[in-house]
Amino acid sequence: MTEQRPRTRIQEKNRAMILEAALDVFSQHGFRGATLDQIAKAAGLSKPNVLYYFASKEAIHGELLAGLMDTWLEPLRALDDNGDPVGELLDYVERKLEMSRDMPRESRLFAGEVLQGAPRFGAFVTGPLKTLVDEKAALIRGWVEAGRIARVDPYHLIFAIWATTQHYADFDTQVRAILQPEDNEHFDDARVFLRGMYSGLLRPDGSH
Amino acid sequence: MTEQRPRTRIQEKNRAMILEAALDVFSQHGFRGATLDQIAKAAGLSKPNVLYYFASKEAIHGELLAGLMDTWLEPLRALDDNGDPVGELLDYVERKLEMSRDMPRESRLFAGEVLQGAPRFGAFVTGPLKTLVDEKAALIRGWVEAGRIARVDPYHLIFAIWATTQHYADFDTQVRAILQPEDNEHFDDARVFLRGMYSGLLRPDGSH
DNA sequence: GTCTATATAAGGATAGAC
DNA sequence: GTCTATCCTTATATAGAC
Numbered sequence: 001m002t003e004q005r006p007r008t009r010i011q012e013k014n015r016a017m018i019l020e021a022a023l024d025v026f027s028q029h030g031f032r033g034a035t036l037d038q039i040a041k042a043a044g045l046s047k048p049n050v051l052y053y054f055a056s057k058e059a060i061h062g063e064l065l066a067g068l069m070d071t072w073l074e075p076l077r078a079l080d081d082n083g084d085p086v087g088e089l090l091d092y093v094e095r096k097l098e099m100s101r102d103m104p105r106e107s108r109l110f111a112g113e114v115l116q117g118a119p120r121f122g123a124f125v126t127g128p129l130k131t132l133v134d135e136k137a138a139l140i141r142g143w144v145e146a147g148r149i150a151r152v153d154p155y156h157l158i159f160a161i162w163a164t165t166q167h168y169a170d171f172d173t174q175v176r177a178i179l180q181p182e183d184n185e186h187f188d189d190a191r192v193f194l195r196g197m198y199s200g201l202l203r204p205d206g207s208h
Numbered sequence: 209m210t211e212q213r214p215r216t217r218i219q220e221k222n223r224a225m226i227l228e229a230a231l232d233v234f235s236q237h238g239f240r241g242a243t244l245d246q247i248a249k250a251a252g253l254s255k256p257n258v259l260y261y262f263a264s265k266e267a268i269h270g271e272l273l274a275g276l277m278d279t280w281l282e283p284l285r286a287l288d289d290n291g292d293p294v295g296e297l298l299d300y301v302e303r304k305l306e307m308s309r310d311m312p313r314e315s316r317l318f319a320g321e322v323l324q325g326a327p328r329f330g331a332f333v334t335g336p337l338k339t340l341v342d343e344k345a346a347l348i349r350g351w352v353e354a355g356r357i358a359r360v361d362p363y364h365l366i367f368a369i370w371a372t373t374q375h376y377a378d379f380d381t382q383v384r385a386i387l388q389p390e391d392n393e394h395f396d397d398a399r400v401f402l403r404g405m406y407s408g409l410l411r412p413d414g415s416h
Numbered sequence: 417g418t419c420t421a422t423a424t425a426a427g428g429a430t431a432g433a434c
Numbered sequence: 435g436t437c438t439a440t441c442c443t444t445a446t447a448t449a450g451a452c
Contacts, residue, residue, distance in 0.1 A: 010417090011417095014417090028324060028325060029240065029324060030238050030240065030241060030320075030323075030324065031241075032237065032238065032240050032241035033238060033239075033240035033241065033324070035444085035445060035446090036445070036446065036447085037444095037445075045418085046418065046419060046420085047445095047446085047447090048418075048419070048420085048447080048448080048449095049417075049418055049419075051446085051447065051448085052417065052418075056446080056447080057445095057446070057447090108323055111319075111323055111378075111379075112238075112320070112323055112324075114378075114379050114381050114382045115238075115316055115319055115320055115323065115378055115379070115381075116236060116237060116238065116241070116320075117236060117381045118381050118382070118385075122381075122385075125381065125382050125385045125386075126385045129382070129385075129386070130385055130386050133386050134386075152401065152404070152405075153397055153400075153401050155386065155387060155397075156397060156398055156401035156402075157401070159372075159375055159376075159379075159383065159398075160372050160375075160401070160402075160405065162375070162379075163371040163372045163374075163375035163379075164367075164368050164371045164372060166371075167367055167368075167370070167371035168367075170319075170322075170323055171319075171322050171323070171367075171370075171371075173322050173325045173326050173330075173333065174322050174326070174333050174337070175367065177326075177330075177333045177334045177337075177338055178333075178337075178338050178341050178342075178363065179363060189361055189363075189364060190364055190367075192361075193360065193361050193364035193365070193368070194364075194368075196360070196409075197360075197368065197405070197409050200408055200409055201404075201405050201408055201409070218435090219435095222435090243426085243427060243428085244427070244428060244429085245426090245427075245428095253436085254436065254437055254438085255427090255428085255429090256429080256430080256431095256436075256437070256438085257435075257436055257437075259428085259429065259430085260435065260436075264428075264429075265427095265428065265429090
């Protein structure tokens with residue numbers, strides 16, 4: 001449980017600074033690889049002072065994950081039954097790719113957790129995430145059966161979208177080593193590539 | 209440098225047991241998260257005995273990575289200029305998917321390294337891996353220009369293939385939480401899905 | 417609220433008996 | 435070659451002064 005005791009502005013500011021620093025450190029080194037020294041230094045505080053705001057290293061990590069869950073589910077949640085199916089799914093791809101560009105640390109934080117078997121947020125994966133995926137897979141299946149998109153397996157489609165978009169955040173080091181982009185212009189190429197791939201895949205039979 | 213002094217059969221057997229155990233532990237917990245105690249226990253040896261065979265924790269990890277590099281590059285290396293382009297690329301997808309099914313620990317070991325910025329094998333990524341990717345991207349570009357496959361960006365195609373196939377190993381926990389497969393039958397569905405997606409993507413214009 | 421100093425534990429590595 | 439015992443560093447967390 002997060003403490004609900006009221007906090008002053010300076011408290012909130014310090015907590016936010018610690019969480020920001022912790023996102024940096026945890027996403028780069030993983031939970032075990034991160035140290036409180038690194039987090040404290042990145043936050044510009046002493047180690048005991050960090051522990052004045054959070055009960056433990058585990059507590060910082062947990063609060064980070066908890067705070068990001070909604071953000072993480074939001075693009076899939078936005079998939080709308082009333083929109084144009086192909087357009088909705090292409091928008092989803094685009095939104096996920098933007099998140100890889102704009103929130104790569106968050107992506108790597110989640111990726112590291114899942115990679116290790118989700119020891120600290122298995123409940124999120126088997127709970128809210130699975131529930132939402134099941135719901136949206138049913139929606140996609142409905143589009144398939146109505147002939148509004150091509151015949152694809154909804155679950156593997158969702159996995160493919162996750163994989164191809166998150167790849168640019170999670171494997172950023174590798175992508176940059178190979179493409180050697182200035183700034184982030186490779187995200188534009190990725191966008192074009194993925195739009196082409198998924199629009200071809202999803203286009204219902206005979207519509208081209 | 210690896211010692212080149214000759215080793216007895218029992219030495220080779222113990223080294224192999226340690227590496228096998230270390231692959232288990234490193235792939236699940238990452239370099240920092242893994243402990244020599246865990247590796248020793250999994251190998252059925254005492255901790256000092258493990259260090260009799262390997263100079264350090266780092267040495268075990270390094271030898272694991274080094275020993276897997278060739279295996280990891282092999283499928284892409286097999287992409288053959290003389291074969292049918294679409295068939296060659298679909299075979300590559302299939303081979304990579306099989307590796308995710310049959311060597312998930314190896315996939316997660318590499319994924320964990322890249323996720324953390326490849327601190328211990330950046331040289332592999334910027335060296336042999338990049339060289340091979342550049343070479344095969346040129347090959348694919350040739351196929352595009354000859355009109356033998358559809359117009360796609362070779363690099364982003366390779367990234368997409370990596371992402372969509374390795375996802376089933378690296379995010380195994382998440383995939384299983386959502387699909388709840390008996391055994392590994394979801395790999396068959398993934399195979400069908402990915403074959404469909406990539407054959408549609410790669411088919412040259414007007415060939416269907 | 418913030419710091420210095422420190423308690424305590426975990427983990428990598430070594431010494432030395434067998 | 436293999437083990438027990440131990441060294442020593444690192445890292446989480448706490449005590450207590452200010």
